[in-house]
Amino acid sequence: MKVLMSIKPLYAEQILQGKKKYEYRRRIFKRSDVSSLVIYESAPVSIVVGEVKICGIVFDSIDELWAKTNQHGGITFEA
Secondary structure (H helix, E strand, O other), X not given: OEEEXXXXXXXXXXXXXXXXXXOOOOOOOOOOOOOEEEEEEOOOOOEXXXXXXXXXXXXXXXXXXXXXXXXXXXXXXXX
């Protein structure tokens, strides 16, 4: 199953370039069969820019998530 997700232009670009490998969200998908993410780049671009395969979903405490993913998260802890 595919899902459409709105992502800020800076982060969408990093994802498509392969620099950002993790997208942090407060809520995970309700369905467990999500396999790809269609990226809608939010304003000012406001267009679908690509699609990426979801290799897995990681959920844990904030500290544990950060320890596991920070090198490829594309953001700072304060963001």
